[in-house]
Amino acid sequence: MLPVFAPGTRRLKRWIDPDWADFWLSHVSRTIRISRTLARVEKIRQETADMKQFVLRPNANWRSFLPGQCVPVRVLIDGVRHERYYSLTGAPGEPTLSFAVKRQKGGRVSTFLHERVRVGDVVEIGEAAGDFVLPAAPAPLLFVAGGSGITPVFSLLRAAVAVDAAVDVTLLYYARGEADFAFRADIERLAGDAPGVRAHFVAETDGPSRQLSGRFTEAHLRRLVPDYANRLTYVCGPAGLMQAVEDHWRRHELLASLRQERFGTPKQTGKPATHAPVSFRRSQRTTVHTGSSLLETAEEAGLRPAYGCRMGICRTCVCTKVDGVVRDRVTGETDEADNTRIRLCVSEPVGPVTLDI
Amino acid sequence: MEALNTPASRNRRLTPPEIEAFGAELDAVRTRIMDSLGPDEADYIRKVQRFVRYSETGGRALLFLGWLPPMWLAGTACLTVGKIVENMELGHNVMHGQYDWLNEPGLRGDTYEWDNACDGNAWRHYHNYIHHTYTNVIGVDRDVGYGILRLFPAQKWKPGHLFQPLQALALATLFEWGVALHDLELEQAVEGKKKWRDVAKQLPPVVRKAARQLGKDYLVFPLLAGPAFLPVLLGNATANLGRNVWAFSIIFCGHFTENAETFGEERLENESRGEWYLRQLQGSSNLSGGKLFHFLSGNLSHQIEHHLYPDMPAVRYADAAKEVSEICRRYGQYYNTGPFGKQFASVVKRIFKYSLPQRAEGRRTRGPLATGEVPC
Numbered sequence: 131m132l133p134v135f136a137p138g139t140r141r142l143k144r145w146i147d148p149d150w151a152d153f154w155l156s157h158v159s160r161t162i163r164i165s166r167t168l169a170r171v172e173k174i175r176q177e178t179a180d181m182k183q184f185v186l187r188p189n190a191n192w193r194s195f196l197p198g199q200c201v202p203v204r205v206l207i208d209g210v211r212h213e214r215y216y217s218l219t220g221a222p223g224e225p226t227l228s229f230a231v232k233r234q235k236g237g238r239v240s241t242f243l244h245e246r247v248r249v250g251d252v253v254e255i256g257e258a259a260g261d262f263v264l265p266a267a268p269a270p271l272l273f274v275a276g277g278s279g280i281t282p283v284f285s286l287l288r289a290a291v292a293v294d295a296a297v298d299v300t301l302l303y304y305a306r307g308e309a310d311f312a313f314r315a316d317i318e319r320l321a322g323d324a325p326g327v328r329a330h331f332v333a334e335t336d337g338p339s340r341q342l343s344g345r346f347t348e349a350h351l352r353r354l355v356p357d358y359a360n361r362l363t364y365v366c367g368p369a370g371l372m373q374a375v376e377d378h379w380r381r382h383e384l385l386a387s388l389r390q391e392r393f394g395t396p397k398q399t400g401k402p403a404t405h406a407p408v409s410f411r412r413s414q415r416t417t418v419h420t421g422s423s424l425l426e427t428a429e430e431a432g433l434r435p436a437y438g439c440r441m442g443i444c445r446t447c448v449c450t451k452v453d454g455v456v457r458d459r460v461t462g463e464t465d466e467a468d469n470t471r472i473r474l475c476v477s478e479p480v481g482p483v484t485l486d487i
Numbered sequence: 488m489e490a491l492n493t494p495a496s497r498n499r500r501l502t503p504p505e506i507e508a509f510g511a512e513l514d515a516v517r518t519r520i521m522d523s524l525g526p527d528e529a530d531y532i533r534k535v536q537r538f539v540r541y542s543e544t545g546g547r548a549l550l551f552l553g554w555l556p557p558m559w560l561a562g563t564a565c566l567t568v569g570k571i572v573e574n575m576e577l578g579h580n581v582m583h584g585q586y587d588w589l590n591e592p593g594l595r596g597d598t599y600e601w602d603n604a605c606d607g608n609a610w611r612h613y614h615n616y617i618h619h620t621y622t623n624v625i626g627v628d629r630d631v632g633y634g635i636l637r638l639f640p641a642q643k644w645k646p647g648h649l650f651q652p653l654q655a656l657a658l659a660t661l662f663e664w665g666v667a668l669h670d671l672e673l674e675q676a677v678e679g680k681k682k683w684r685d686v687a688k689q690l691p692p693v694v695r696k697a698a699r700q701l702g703k704d705y706l707v708f709p710l711l712a713g714p715a716f717l718p719v720l721l722g723n724a725t726a727n728l729g730r731n732v733w734a735f736s737i738i739f740c741g742h743f744t745e746n747a748e749t750f751g752e753e754r755l756e757n758e759s760r761g762e763w764y765l766r767q768l769q770g771s772s773n774l775s776g777g778k779l780f781h782f783l784s785g786n787l788s789h790q791i792e793h794h795l796y797p798d799m800p801a802v803r804y805a806d807a808a809k810e811v812s813e814i815c816r817r818y819g820q821y822y823n824t825g826p827f828g829k830q831f832a833s834v835v836k837r838i839f840k841y842s843l844p845q846r847a848e849g850r851r852t853r854g855p856l857a858t859g860e861v862p863c
Binding site for chain 2: 441
């Protein structure tokens, strides 16, 4: 059993350094902490050849989530803390949480999770985030998922049925081959139990008994979901699928009823790009890169970030780069990771960049 | 006339292309080491953090039995070492962002708060920015004499400087408080160069941090100890004193040794990266010693490397020093290093020497630059 650190915790934190307390707690328990949310891996299920689902038991700091949201998973690889967001696949209110990870080619964290993490290991997780969630009012739904894009969609589907067993929902699920459909048994069970749930599995390559195959096309829509225009649609999957769906919905002026969840954007590398779009998340401002450094661009956009030496020495202007690729003007190094700390005064964007200022 | 500041003669004058090449070689050292950072440095700093936590908690626990003299001595010693390592190898270095690449929230440069009376943000401003950018530029780098002491002939002599050996002694014993008040620039306010209103605006975080430190060491822990109130209070005071004197000694050896140089503000105009490196080199001095000594000094014994590469994990300075000293030798630049005793003696000598006015008073260490020439 994990003891619950209830309201007194906040008052306690003001007097005791939470890091210090967690350090001593780490001597008596692997997961009990004052501030960090640690979770012990209880089960690992191979969903498909390249996707695993992890079921974890979090400590008392875990706050719940909304189906469709994702959670930052933090692991220590060679001493460096890496963070990636994964969609939660369990149901809220369970004592455990689960997320599914598709192994990415050359992906540091997904490879680590697939190869190194075992039952009994402890990983750190953050707070659930994202607005790819069910609507407040019930509505007929269409889910379009491709590959690992099924992870948030599966969570949404199950939650939709849990809220309303008679919900009218259609799932179009695209994958490469017959063996690549994750959560297939769970989805078919849901479809069997709830009369309003229809699930269509479409493999890109021909399956033995498939009527449908190939990638998303308008023909699929017309044949399987003729009333798609009346449905609130959720799409998550590879960039090609997302684009095809978005284009179709735009052509038919249905974008207002389309919800999209993107798993990261393709990284651009190479030369620094003037006129690259720069978004300042906290200030809710966007601009294009015109200065010689991101600091200058921010200043030209009317922001006043803290700065000091303006030559990369003092780190006064360090801020979090949420995503995008930047290049260090002094060392020439490029930084592609999300949520890393960069020096504005010596950084220039290589592609679109989002900064937390 | 006696040269007031001798090292000019120790350094060969470099031509602008040479300065550029010198800078490029130092950049290459930086690139090599920064590219090689990995699990070793990550493990090291976490080990240092554990060392600090064990020694500090252990020291405080032993002091709770402080009526027994051996316990008091052991507790005080543990706590002193804990505070020294926390301030220097952990706090100072982490606050420079040396370990930001670990992505570890507890080791992040812009949020770390140390066990020192000085507020972390004030420190990040005047140390990381002012001191490290304008190192040893008289009138800009306020670490030159800390606004109190006259250590170089380029600083104007005032009668008050006659007492500076005593002031230096006071600064050594109360060093953390000197550091805590440093960013307020009180001496500027006294001279009317800064408004007291602006000083007042800076006060809240300074007061908050001071209250926290005083409350922790002189009220909360002594009270928690109950009957051992007095030994705990005395132990904490002794540990703070020990840390203060040690930090003062190491830091003064970093920039105020016999051969350390100062610069005029004109030096900052259009300073190239190579020239910046040269200024950092010429304004800093190293301390030679064993591994334990480097550890206890937070590797600030490698002050030259620290000033060339302030965001490089300090544990790698010894590695960098081998190449830096060799580059300096090839370019005919004096690599200022020596054992602690010798370097500290030269600092003490400076404190006494410049408490008196010099005949050539008021002259700058260096004159304005001749066209196309950089005096190195």
